[in-house]
Amino acid sequence: MHFYRLVLVLVTLGYLFSPWFLVPWGGTDWYKPFLIWAGLIAATLWLEQKRRLEQL
């Protein structure tokens, strides 16, 4: 059941703090926002696996 709370925390934090992770447009580290995004997807995948295990 902690799954739903974790999801809510994750999305709320992402919503509030996502502007802070942006880099200047045209910078050489342009791929960083995508890396962070990929990290969030991995976290979501982990949560989904956790949810499945919990529901078994």
Added chain:
Amino acid sequence: MSFTLTQIFLLGVGYLSLLFACGWLVEKDWLPKRLVRHPLIYILALGMYASAWAFYGSFGMAERYGYGYLTYYLGIAGAFVLAPVLLLPLLRLTRTYQLTSLPDLLAFRYRSRWVGMLVTLGLLFASMPLLALQIQAIGDVIHLLTNESSPYHLAFVFCAVITLFAILFGARHISLQERHESLLVAIALESLVKLVAFLLLGGVALFTVFGGFEGLESWLATHGDTLAASVQPLEDNQWRTLLLLFVATAVSMPHIFHIIFTENPSEDALMQATWMLPLFLLLLALPVPVIYWAHQALQSTLPIEYASLSLGGYWSLLSFIAGLAAASGTIIVMTLALAPMVLNHLVLTVYQPPAKFDIYYWLVWMRRLLIASLIFIAYLVYLVLSVKHDLATLGLTAFIGTLQFLPGILALLYWPAANRKGLLAGLTVGFGIWFIGLGLPLMFGVTELHWPGGVIPLLGMDDWYQVTLVSITLNILIFILISLTTEPSEEEKIGAQACSQDSLLHSKRLQLKARNSADFIRFLSIPLGQTTAQQEVQRALKELSLHEQDARPYALRRLRDRIQANLSGMMGPAVAQELIDRYLPWKSSDNGNDDDIHFVERHLEDYRTRLTGMAKELDKLRRHHRQTLLYLPVGICTLGRDQEVLMWNHAMEKLTGICGEEVIGSRIRHLPAPWNQLLDSFLAEERQQVYRQALELEKGHLWLSLHKARLDDPVALMGGTVLLVEDQSDVKHLEDELIHNERLASIGRLAAGVAHEIGNPVTGISSLAQNLKYDAEDPETVRETSLQILQLTQRITRIVQSLVSFSHAGRHKDKQQQFEAVNLASTLDEAINLISLSPKGRHRFYQNLCPQDLYIQGDAQRLIQVFVNLIANARDATHEEGQITCTGKLQGSEAWIEIHDDGCGIASEELEHLFDPFYTTKEAGEGTGLGLALVYSIVEEHSGQIHAISPSPLLGKGSCFQCRFPLSPNLANQEIPDDHESYSDR
């Protein structure tokens, strides 16, 4: 990079034909179902979200806001991460109630056709800029690729072709409700084409324009500052607002709603999309900056929105195909989603086809007409808007419009107090501000608004942030304020309960006027026509796996709900509800407050995985108690106040041979015979239990003890009755055996007395015979002597008959016990006679004061057993010359027999144990402790009661055993003839 119009036309039509062929293969079942129904197909189809806006408009957003373009992707990704609390509950609702669109959902929750109409109109207005955007993108791209003809003409041709394909995909068949697997596979293929094409174009831009990652880095190092200066990065709050805008898109945009909810194959697929769709979107968003910078590096003169065309050559054709895939998928799905909305919430609310029409054909043709009309209107909007505005502007306008539905949707799930007045007011204000702030400037070029308070400047898209903030804030505030200050209707409360995540729908167990499925067809034929009504009823029966003959109230309620849900998918919830309420009405009932326990339980089961804390513990407790009742080795059946069966546990199934699934929801009188009669008559009785009721079945006889208790506790949820049915057949057989053995033992104990009793007359006979030898000549003496001999032999015969009949009575009665009228005085006489035979019984003074006209219904043999045991105990308790008095009287509707003795009496602490088996106060070896237990058992069989009283109220000492037998109604009011054949007379 110029191509001929014919080449592009053939390429476009060829691509669309390929898509159609793919869908056709699915329809013909030529593609394996495992593939078609794979979650990946659904997730790819969700990629339809990436419309022409993503493919072309993203570059415009990137040019304005830099990384601000990412909000389009991150917003919907966030919505999918929130799937367990946002999308999954909505999916369950749409599935349960066959709701296929947002207006369906909101009209269902707020129980108002006005809500359905307003939401449909709002969606129509808000969707048009997005549809126009798709048309504009394709028209422009074809124009840029061919340099031929006007983009408006090209867009018109595109609209004509896409109309054809939209009808082919979604409105070709009469089936109007089922999932379109063919559409889903085709859209999934489109998403795959988009993704591959975009990644290829990104790769081409990276490696051919920049020469790889290092080249891109060095180019950015030199041009980075210029690029950064050319954009206006979004402020933090603007970023968050855009994110919210695109989160709302998942549930408010008609085409996304359609794919997420209507075309969903399973909950599991949706949950897998929580991470797979964001991954898909990440891959789509990744090439955007690279292609954008390639466009800058190449110093292309093409509009930035069509940056992917700047790669030139055949890559531009790839860009066209990807753009066509994006635009065509969006238009097809969006019009397929909008057409039924308009039909259900606008057309059918003002006009319903008469029953003589084939409704299915009428609906499918209306849908085709609406698809064509919607695309044509979108084309007209494109003509009006496209001259002045770019793709990003059109897209943002549409998304801000649909954001207005978000408060209503969230309240639907999490705020049961919300009502339609609040929603309608909030939506009206929100859409009003959106229209004034963005619609008027964009469509009609209005730059300022005059009102009594002054002049408001209208800046159009430059004001998007303020318009969004003001419109959604006022929308929410007014929604909350009006909902808090006005009362929702009863219907709305039901809708809120059905949708709310925190409460359960307490559906009522009402009874329908229709008594069976034939009635359903008859009643529904009035609005739908005979054929349609029959098809809908048959379909609902099949979906519920019910038989046509099933007349259980529970089954009929489910059938009604299913038909309403199916009609709701076809005609919208408002029309369906009105139709069902009118033609399949409920009976007015005094038991209207009874909740449908099955519905509550189903709801709880669905909700179980989401319970937390105390609620989860309570649910565990509920399930434990339910399991306990289900597996209890005693038959349990619970009934509602209207005698509808609510629970039928496993022991009951085993005992009756009736499956719980078949019987739950039935009235008790509709159970198979003889159970209906048994339970119904028991319920009608005042008695709370019946001991050892015989039941004749085909396979043999059962002896059942029935108990019942009313659930009238005011805190009880449902009320009603609980019945407990115990199978006592085995105990009954054992008891019969025991009684028989006890009887034989009694005979053994009587044997000495009997020998003595028989010996006396035999001696007499012998003496008389000796005398007769000498007095044979005197006829008078002979006659007198023979008479005496005859009397003595009759006495012997009577003793022997008593013993024989006593020893044979009552063993293993296989047939149902047939009670008959029994004269209590005679049975007492018989018992006294038997006891008098024993040596110990001779020196007592027996008195039978029972009236001769006291009869009950019973088994004379067993009653004699009762009195023999009681008088024998009295005899044992008294000394020689002791007094044993039997009395009888009528007391109300009962016959009371009392056996008094003046013996030693019974200690008060022994009184409560007297009837326990194997309890005895006699010396070891003198008593088994079973006598009074058997007496108790036999008296209960006669529905009587037995009490021990000490001292005897009649004699002032000793003890008294009081037996109370109910008089049968016939006997209580009717005189029994003197010549009635009773045991003692035989």
